Amino acid sequence: MNADETSADEWWDLLPDGIRAQVDGYVLQDAFMRAVRVAWTAGRAAGLGLTDAQRVVHERYVRLGDRIARTPDDPLDVDSLTALAAGAPGRVVAVEAVWDGDTVHDWFVNLLAVTTAPDGDHRLATVYRGRAVRHLDGEDPGARHPSALVADRTGRALAAHLGVPFHFASPDTADDEAPRWRPSHSGTS
Numbered sequence: 001m002n003a004d005e006t007s008a009d010e011w012w013d014l015l016p017d018g019i020r021a022q023v024d025g026y027v028l029q030d031a032f033m034r035a036v037r038v039a040w041t042a043g044r045a046a047g048l049g050l051t052d053a054q055r056v057v058h059e060r061y062v063r064l065g066d067r068i069a070r071t072p073d074d075p076l077d078v079d080s081l082t083a084l085a086a087g088a089p090g091r092v093v094a095v096e097a098v099w100d101g102d103t104v105h106d107w108f109v110n111l112l113a114v115t116t117a118p119d120g121d122h123r124l125a126t127v128y129r130g131r132a133v134r135h136l137d138g139e140d141p142g143a144r145h146p147s148a149l150v151a152d153r154t155g156r157a158l159a160a161h162l163g164v165p166f167h168f169a170s171p172d173t174a175d176d177e178a179p180r181w182r183p184s185h186s187g188t189s
Contacts, residue, residue: 008055011048027060029082030071035060048105074125076135076150080160081111081124083120088122090115095159097151097168099176105129107174109151111158126139126160127151143174 012020019042026035040053048056061068075081085092094114098121101107108128112121127135132146143147152171159166169178 006047006052008052008059011039011043011052011056012059014046014048015042019043023057024060024064027057027064028068030068032057032061073131073134074127076125076127076131076154078154078157078161081154082161084124085113085122085158085162088113088115088120090118090120092162092164093160093183094153094165094167096121096166096181096182097148097155097171099148099170099174099175099178100126101176107145107147109145109147111151111155125154127154145174148172148174 005042013025019038022038024036026038034054035057036050039056040048040050042048043053043056061140085095092113093116096112096114098110098112099107100110105128108126111125111127113124114121127147127150129145129147132141132150135150136146148168148171152168155168156166165181167181169180171176
């Protein structure tokens with residue numbers, strides 16, 4: 001069988017029963033990367049590549065659908081974010097949106113409460129693409145990444161509510177090395 005022409009279903013059928021049960025167990029727990037790792041490790045000797053392992057696991061997500069215990073989305077309403085910010089150690093001096101990314105979610109944006117006494121960044125919410133699209137409820141984000149648009153709007157509303165500056169150094173381009181907010185900054189951006 002040519003590995004390039006093997007479908008996700010065919011790869012699934014080639015995996016041993018115990019591996020398939022373990023993959024489904026991870027899928028039902030919404031642990032995508034763990035499921036991929038198990039499928040890839042067990043199928044590698046037969047020619048299963050990482051991309052194919054991801055396709056296999058994706059198909060298991062599709063098939064298991066409503067049975068999956070999805071990881072809940074972080075709240076994006078101002079009241080909930082205010083409560084989370086109030087629980088951060090120190091005094092909140094800014095709200096910041098910062099890009100991050102990984103192999104599971106691609107690019108996403110973290111909303112942070114920036115504090116002093118003690119100095120620190122405290123994650124309030126992570127805005128993944130899927131959550132952002134649902135939050136936009138059909139609104140076209142235009143050229144912007146949906147996560148950036150939602151994080152920008154939510155972060156600005158929270159900062160205004162808290163009476164602190166909002167900072168998002170790269171709202172139009174995913175950049176996890178964009179300059180961070182520091183107390184020397186003034187105003188919003």
